[in-house]
Amino acid sequence: MLDINIIRENPNAVKENLKRRNNPEYIELLDELIKKDKEWRKLVSENQELRHKRNELSKKIGEIKSKGKNASKEMKEVANIPKKIKDNDEKIEKLQKRIQVLLFKIPNLIHESVPIGKDENDNVEIRRWGKEPKFDFKPKSHLEIGGKAIDFESGAKASGSGFVYLKGDMVLLDLALQRFAIDFLTKKGFTLVEPPYMVNQRTYNSMIGDPFEFSEAGYKLDGEELYLIPTAEYPLGGMYIDKTLLKSELPMKLAGVSPAFRREVGTHGKYAKGLFRMHQFNKVEQFIICLPEESWDLLEELQKNSEEMYKKLGLYFRVVNVCTGDIGKKQSKQYDIEAWMADGKFREIGSNSNCTDYQARRLNLRYREKEGQPPKGFVHILNNTAIATSRTMIAILEQYQQKDGSVKIPKVLQPYMNGKKFLKFY
CATH class of the missing domain: 1.10.287.40 (Serine-tRNA synthetase, tRNA binding domain)
Incomplete structure (x- = not known):
């Protein structure tokens, strides 16, 4: 706030x-x-x-x-x-x-560099990386490629619409992406954290944009003041409720590994095909707590990390500066990375946000110059989707698909896939 x-x-x-x-x-x-x-x-x-x-x-x-x-x-x-x-x-x-x-x-104050616009159509493209895939055959969607290895039919029977059973090599690909992101971030100095998958009301309200409007977007346990987490960002922030950190401890860089649970309320009319918009998926999250004067440089550092990962995966993507009509309430500035998909459209696969002190005030998370001194102020908090495996898998299947129906595995993932070079679902 x-x-x-x-x-x-x-x-x-x-x-x-x-x-x-x-x-x-x-x-x-x-x-x-x-x-x-x-x-x-x-x-x-x-x-x-x-x-x-x-x-x-x-x-x-x-x-x-x-x-x-x-x-x-x-x-x-x-x-x-x-x-x-x-x-x-x-x-x-x-x-x-x-x-x-x-x-x-009331939402956060927007940074001066955020473009003015009404909705996602007014987001401003900053750059692109890679080359658009060219095929000598009609490219298929990830659902056509994955076939029975992406089983929404059974998911619907067992759990409901928006749930899936991944099978065989799709499971290995999901885990490979997580391990790839984990290894990448730990080499960058991030501390790995596997958080609780549920948070209490205080934590949930502290981390969300507007708890009075969007609380329905999360899953609440019946009869309990507990919510399933929509991202590791929530429990990572909750870990520091009512704390005062030393300046020397900052910036604090965390890599959260967890599933994400989302009701996806309010997304009617938005693209929701297959793995793109689900109620449960796996995610590796970059999360930083820092001094106010550091946050804008660290936003660019997080962005560089994300782009470097997608470059290593060899994916064709673009970066957009999210406009005032599309940016979230808690964000002061937000970048999205959008990957090219087989229908020729770019779609969001990850976001990067500086929430300044908006969440820190709710968490009551401060910093002090030295031990024994009074708190100087509130910290700044940033979060970034390092890898959301479901959407990244869409991009891999659709960009690396072969004429025979197989999918070439990006080189950086092959060591995590038992040395396999191709996925074959037929």
Whole structure:
């Protein structure tokens, strides 16, 4: 969430920034927040004055009585103060709750380099890498190539729509991608973490953009305050709730390895073929906690890591700067990597985000200069899809497909595939 002091000190600047997101509701929320905050501060100040007045009157009453005089007037006046304080306290509590809701609903401030746009069609392409695959045959989709090794029919019977059984070499390919990403990131100095696959309400609300709007997008356990994680980013952040880190510990670079569980609510009408949009898939996540002044350079470092991995896989892809109408609520800036697929379209296979201190404030995650010193401020948090195996497998199957129906395995993955050079599903 945003720093309330920034809103108090620069309301117009915050409003102009929010306007770039092309959603009038955010301006309405901000206006309400400013109004409620003024009411809250006025009541808090009034109660401080009332308590001071009560103390002064109590002292005066004592002095009057010590002189044997009548203090009934002062006693009557001081007797009315507790009720006024109580009434104000009730209003203050109600305002605090609403202010907290509003702070959770208002999105992060957007970096100046984010392009203005309405939706994903306005995302700005930055660069491409590789060459578009050329075939002397009609290319097939990953579902046609994988055949029975990608079994959605059984998945639907056992679990429901959007679930799949991967079989044989598809399982090896999934695991190979995870091992490839793990080895790559550990060599880059990332600490490997396998987190819990469920998080509590506090963690979930701290990491998501707007818990009041998107909580339905996650799976909640019936009768429990627990959610299945939509990405390792959530439990990695939760690991540092209410902590104050030393400056010398930062930046902290973590590689989270876990499945991801998503209801995919609100994605109606979006591309959802086969492995592209599922309720469960595997993922290796880059996650960084850092000093505020480091986060923009580290965003580029994360992006470089992701692109390097896809280059090593030999995939044709492009990078886009996500526009104001498509960027998530918690992100200040976001890059997407989009891979070329057999129908000639580029589609997202990973994202890279700087959430600045938006999540850190909810987590209450701070840093201090030295041991024993008070906290200096909130850290910045970045997250990046190193490898989402399902979508990367689509790109591999569709870009590396052969005329005989086999799929050439990228060289960097062959050591993880028991030396196999081709996948054959027929």
